[in-house]
Amino acid sequence: MKNNKTKNLFEQVYEVVRMIPKGKVTTYGAIVRRLGTKDARKVGFALHANPDPDTPCHRVVNKDGKLADSYAFGGWEKQKEKLLAEGVIFASEKIVDLKKCFWE
């Protein structure tokens, strides 16, 4: 069937991100390893494109647990606010405490 277009990293990323439970966060690196790819860039790009509101892109941070400067829905400050509302602990202004909230 023609519809079976190869599942791009984009879709794979969305699937993983949607699995993230509330109150937890994950990293680009974790997603990259999970997908078995080497392209961390596309992961970030996928979330930036974020056409799906069901995709909690705010639960994804870089390997340091640091929030990206550009958040699709208004900036890292908004992202931080959402995470705090879900119970995610912050180790610093832009850094998430992965020791307690890292989702693997």
Added chain:
DNA sequence: AAAGTGACGCATT
């Protein structure tokens, strides 16, 4: 069709 771009990660300098 080809080149440029991008929310990154890791190795090396």
Added chain:
DNA sequence: TAATGCGCCACTT
């Protein structure tokens, strides 16, 4: 310790 280069894959122009 920080800064730079390379890899990698899909999207945009």
